[in-house]
Amino acid sequence: MFRTAELNHTLSKEEYAAREQDLRQELLTLQGELREADFPVILVFAGVDGAGKSETVNKLNEWLDTRLLYTRAFDQPSDEEQERPLFWRYWRELPPRGRVGMYLSSWYSPPLLDHVYGKITAEEFDERMSRIRVFEEALAADGALIIKFWMHLSESAQEHRLKKLEKDPLQKWRVTARDWEHWRMYDRFVAAAERTLMHTGTGTAPWKIIEGSDPRYRSIAVATILRDGIRRRLAERRLLHSAVDQADSDTLQAMVESSALPGQPTILSALDLGKALPKKDYAERLLTLQGRLNKLQRKAREKGVSSILVFEGWDAAGKGGAIRRITSAMDARNYQVVQIAKPTDEEAARHYLWRFWRHMSRAGRMTIFDRSWYGRVLVERVEGFARPQEWRRAYGEINDFEEHLAEHGIVLLKFWLHISRDEQEKRFRNRESTPWKAWKLTDEDWRNRERWGDYELAVNDMVEHTSTRLAPWVLVEAEDKYYARAKVLESVCEHLARALK
Structure with a gap:
């Protein structure tokens, strides 16, 4: 040679x-x-x-x-x-x-x-x-x-x-x-x-x-x-x-192609949104789970076991509320919450995974992503910001990325918070009429509702291609906020406890 x-x-x-x-x-x-x-x-x-x-x-x-x-x-x-x-x-x-x-x-x-x-x-x-x-x-x-x-x-x-x-x-x-x-x-x-x-x-x-x-x-x-x-x-x-x-402008759109046909059941439509937790039971359950999480996270810090939590879901599905119930149970020095929005000029000038790699925390900390690298196969796919060949290959790129994290010993959990269209509209109306919540609602939120079916098919493909043994998706029935928050906390505690053994 x-x-x-x-x-x-x-x-x-x-x-x-x-x-x-x-x-x-x-x-x-x-x-x-x-x-x-x-x-x-x-x-x-x-x-x-x-x-x-x-x-x-x-x-x-x-x-x-x-x-x-x-x-x-x-x-x-x-x-x-x-x-x-x-x-x-x-x-x-x-x-x-x-x-x-x-x-x-x-x-x-x-x-x-x-x-x-x-x-x-x-x-x-x-x-x-x-x-x-x-x-x-x-x-x-x-x-x-x-x-x-x-x-x-x-x-x-x-x-x-x-x-x-x-x-x-x-x-x-x-x-x-x-x-x-x-x-x-x-x-x-x-x-x-x-x-x-x-x-x-x-x-x-x-x-x-x-x-x-x-x-x-x-x-x-x-x-x-x-x-x-x-x-x-x-x-x-x-x-x-x-x-x-x-090229014809139609070809510039990231076409939504899925193994699930329109009108056919998806992994989301199979969820039971009737699951609920009474407020009284929730209050007790919340304190118990937060106490357990606090002990587990302190032990994780001592052992150098890091965690990454990914939160995706419909607008107004309760991602922020679930995240706050997690962070309020921990020492603020042991976690960071990363809010993902439109990439900055610095981020857009590099591979889309670059901005997520740079947020990896040191040993023993927890990093929580409010929206994540899955935007590539969700909003960028549906809205046409990524060409079909770009979001299609992203499944493999994301699986490889997450395999790197898991092999390093990081506890990686991904949550999709699911609600119905009617419940989403109800929460939007509530935000509109509440002064300290109105800032959360944008014209884009209303516009995204028009493509609910496209997003649901994209989520179906996302879970099918990227829910692995090393990095599973946890689908959360979030119609009832109390039930959703308790399920998220319980999942975090279970996976963290398993890793610490």
Whole structure:
């Protein structure tokens, strides 16, 4: 696999100088065009020690407009990072659309080193490569241009490079005992590298193998690949937008397609909305459940067990009321409530899951989402804010996201609060006539009622595709607020107690 990167490619000073000037200007021009584009560029640099990864990144920082560059290098995870799911630190450092992100010691380094040092089996290594592939496919499907460079040296070339650096008083600091240890494990590194490239080199996130022995050659080679990649993607996006502009406006709507036909029973229509809890019984039940939740949450804080609660449901179904009954039972330092509305400019410039990854709390805390990532397959689907191919693939992306959370030991619970259309109208009218509640009611709330059937079918699909053993949906009959609040509290306590065992 690496034979083509062991041919001693070189570039003379004269040829380098002749190509450098034009290449730098072309890159700067493309960077200006990229600034207005709807996709980011993600460059991953990996390879053998001494092959010029850092030097190449430094060269690109020298050539390009650094105001539009993100350069990140990941070391051993900090305590803050270890308390969150593994990919949290990678998601939060993604560049926005129109920018270039360059990554050293990226998401490939930990599994590669673990495999070389025998800390994980080949099967475990393949599984971690599969998780990386899914991660990159999600970014690529969202439009990201991903180019991965494997900087390579032959075993003899690596030895020569390390010795040369050691002899230079100004450069010897670059060589460490770890570098020589890795050189002695050269064959194992190359074997792991081949396995990495075979598992994760895809059409949407390809690997480019670069011979790293000559700094002039590798700089020009990387810059040329980058130039051609951005130029090609810009042209593709222009064609795509042109095709969309010419399409019938009906095709721009996220069509509601479901296995459930209009008028047929859905998972929501099967719920018994007659379930109720008398006020007197509710008051006693509430105090009992809140007391239990307080003890469980304090124990979770001590053990470092985090929780994520997701609340979805019809407008006026009682999400806020249920959340307040949870938070009033806990120390305010141990939870955060995240209200999800229309994405900000910063959030809209990235993959839709980015804003949810960044809200992951530290160990032992509870994070409560009032609306969530399920907006992708609900409001964005029904209202046409997401194209059909976008919300359809979101089911898989969401399941993968939630699997990351569950594997980290997070207690993940998702609630859908269900009421009838008549009950919703009743609650809307009550809000209209109550001064301190009127702010909750908007024209959009009334408008959404007109598409009740479309939303119900979307919810049916959502539950069908994303209610998993690791991340189940709890469907709450919320016609009676007392019953709904008690059921939510009871579910939280049960799942938290089970996790703490």
